Amino acid sequence: MAKVMTSGGEALIRALADENVDIIFGYPGGAALHIYDAIYQQDRVQHILVRHEQAATHAADGFARATGKPGVCLVTSGPGATNAITGIATAYMDSIPLVVISGQVPNHLIGTDAFQETDMMGISRPIVKHSFLVQKPEEIPVIVKKAFHIATSGRPGPVVIDVPKNLTDPNEKFEYKFPSDLYLRSFALYNEAKNSEVKKAVKLLTEAERPVIYAGGGAINSNAAEEIYEFGKLMGCPVTNTLMGLGVYPASDEQFVGMLGMHGTYEANMVMHEADLIMAIGARFDDRITNNPNKFGLQAKKIHIDSDPSSIDKIIDVDVAMTGNAKKVISQINKELKAMNFDNKKFDGWMKKAMQWRAEHGLNHNMLNQKNAGDIILPQQVIQSAYKVTDGKAFVTSDVGQHQMFAAQYYHFNEPRKWINSGGLGTMGFGLPAAMGVKFAFPDETVACITGEGSIQMCIQELSTCGQYGLPIKIINLNNRALGMVKQWQDMQYGGRYSSISYEDSLPDFIKLAESYGHIGMKVEKLSELEVAMEECFALKDKLVFLDVYVDPDEHVYPMLKAGGDMSEMFLSKTEKTFK
Amino acid sequence: MNHIALLMENQPGALSRVIGLFSQRGYNIDSLSVAPTQDETLSRLTMTIGEEGADINQILKQLYKLVDVVMVQNLSEADALTLELAIIKLNKTKAEVEGFFKNYKFEREILDEKDQYTVFKVLGDTQEIEKLLSELKKEEFLEVTRSGTLGMTKGNESLATNDQTKISYD
């Protein structure tokens, strides 16, 4: 092959293309201009111009969550880099593979407080899986390759590549070589679990009386849905998913007891509390799940599968620890269960018990038929309507707050990677840019962003990006005229003292706002008009529609775990609770 | 007291990742020593972590997770040698200083002295050195600097490095 001579900037973009990247999200600036010039002169990598670097990271993140491939973004030094930080932290907390390329001031200016200099390596250090500061332009292709490998393997996460401007100089060319192999010292990856551990796990699973399968985002990251479904069927026991794991087990399946945790269903939390065996798959016993860890699963033996050994025994000590790739480890377990012809009938009674709990205090998924006083709309009804209209098939991104919890509770996700939200960091502003990333990845699929009037304003500028690239996202704004989730806490824990949660008089007219960006805005205030409006919103296939739905401002999300309690201690409504 | 030995890539930023992990996760480092090894691509650290409530296994796992960290070992769980060097400057004469050493058997050497001061080094067990220092506290101390604990396992095993893992793509 003929020698290819490239500059650092060209090498960077070429290496991305050689990594099969066809789209990156970014925002230019001084330190990145050589790179932008290299982008201009090629057509293998498309650059999407967002309106704020935070949105670039969230869009890349949404792309990654929906496709399972790494998302890539490009920002300039200084403010570009600092604006990207929230998005990097968001991806880090949810173990999402991102490669973030930041321009940096030229080598010789580093450390001099040069114009637009920030120590990106330092600022991003606690929220990246790894980071690279490029020292020589020739090493760019190898660094790119390493970055992608690190971002995507094991427990995925964001990787930063900080590139000093002089190293991308268009006048300094060198021979471009994309490495075919990679050498990394000390990079342990775990695939299958030890056979002895598999045997121990199977023994506990088959000897249990009341097992529960609890699967989280790690199960989605390792593409284990099929294996987990088979496992669920082999076990015939209740299955629950975390907020991050929704979709990894089909929500419509009869064994699915819904999401667990802080706002999990009554039956999921009861099952967790009463279980004698908890099988955690790619879930990390987060405090939003366990409630008080000292009161968590006291009757249960625990098995934990995770690709990150440091997640094991971090919060909850387990009986069988299986470090490995969930897809592979669950296959190993399924194989054993099949070989022994395991008869799961003995869990029938336990499964019935779960259904009995559901009958007692389960969520009402048929609220669309109910009439409300004053024809007011309840937020749950909006989700149910969206679910109905999209036939449960849409990609749904979300922001953070009550609307997010309602979406998680009432939109039944039957497939992984369709529910896209910031679970770990809880980043308001995530929803719209994430939806853009999803839409770029799947232009023919329906993509809805379920948001609140608080969250949507945190990245509202992206309506402009959606206009530029013609992204017909459906924004369903659950407008309760308040920071609803904060208000709920103030209701429940601060005697209804509403400190800084309202802005009713200064909310924008979202319809006009959407229209000013060239989109369609629709407003609904009456329940009787909800379903028609929802139909219309999704029927406008090639238009972005901002559906501003006025919902009951006083609604709370239930169930809600009692602070410091165990998993059976829940508020069930404003007047009912399971504890004294 | 846990002594941890660690090999890491001799790369800019590697040390700050290790240190950062401690502050980020709320662990305390009592002492730390770091220097390159015979393989110039690697640095070796010995860290001492005080007892209080630290989940040492979690710390080891978090350290090992860092891409720049090649190998970690808890020396306190192995049969290991540990050693510390301290250089001490006192407002005392050589003769007076010698008096203090009566109760200690570790290696020492006077490095510099005059009528008003003595500089000496001691080499020994960290706890012994701490004992000496607490006794010297009553005296007129000018300065002390310590290497932090250094350590390695006994026997003919070493904190072996993984070979470079080759990751191939088809």
Ligand SMILES: Cc1ncc(C[n+]2csc(CCOP(=O)(O)OP(=O)(O)O)c2C)c(N)n1
């Ligand atoms: C960037 C950011 N700032 C603050 C918060 C804290 N917070 C969590 S939910 C919430 C209210 C969100 O309001 P809205 O988007 O209107 O959703 P609602 O709860 O009303 O449905 C706030 C302020 C957060 N999660 N993210």
Ligand SMILES: [Mg+2]
């Ligand atoms: Mg709101």
